[in-house]
Amino acid sequence: MTSDISVTGEIFIPVGNYPCVYEGDSLRTCVERLLEKSSDDGRHLYYEWLLVIDLANVVVGSVNYIDILKTLFPFLLTPDESHVFSGKSQRFSDLSVLLEGRFEKACRRQAKMTAGGSMSAPPPSISTDTHLLHALEIMVSSGNSILTVTENQVLAGVVRMSDVFKHLGSYCTLPRADSSQSVPVL
16 A cells, blocks of 8 residues: 555654653652643643653653642542532532642652652554554554654654644645635545
C-alpha cells in the first residue's frame, strides 16, 4: 500500500524536547516539569504526560496529571460512591468540601513522594518507520494518547495523539478557492 501519509519519524517530538523525570525525582519535580512547558501567556500547558526513566535512560513508566493528583489526594479521586455533603451545593462531594483551604498543605507533601511511586505503566513503543494510521490504531486500542518512539531500539522521542490528529486532519479539509481558509470534505 502506497500513501503520502507520513510515518512517525517525521512528526515525533525528540526526547530532548519532551519532559522526562527519573524514578527517584520528587513529585514536585514532576509538577515543575509539566509547568515549565507552557504557552507564552503561561495559561496553557503543552504536555500532560511525563516519561519516567531509570538511570540507564530506559522508559519505565509515565506520569500524568491524574497520577499526580491521585498520589496527593487518593481519597478524592478514587472512583467510588461518595456521599453528598448537605451543607454545600450538591455538586461537591464531602471530600472536596473538606479540602477547601487545605490544598496548599497537601501539595507540600509532594517533596516526599517520588515519580516512581506515582507512575503508571510506560506507554507502548513504536519505531520511527511506523505509519501514522498504525500509530493512531495503537493509541486508540491501548487507551494511550502518547507513544514512545524508538530508532534502532533506542528511545528517540514521543508522538502524541494531538500531533497525529493535526497531521491526519489536514487530509480531511480542502482549501477554499476564495481564501486561505479550508472547508470540510463531505
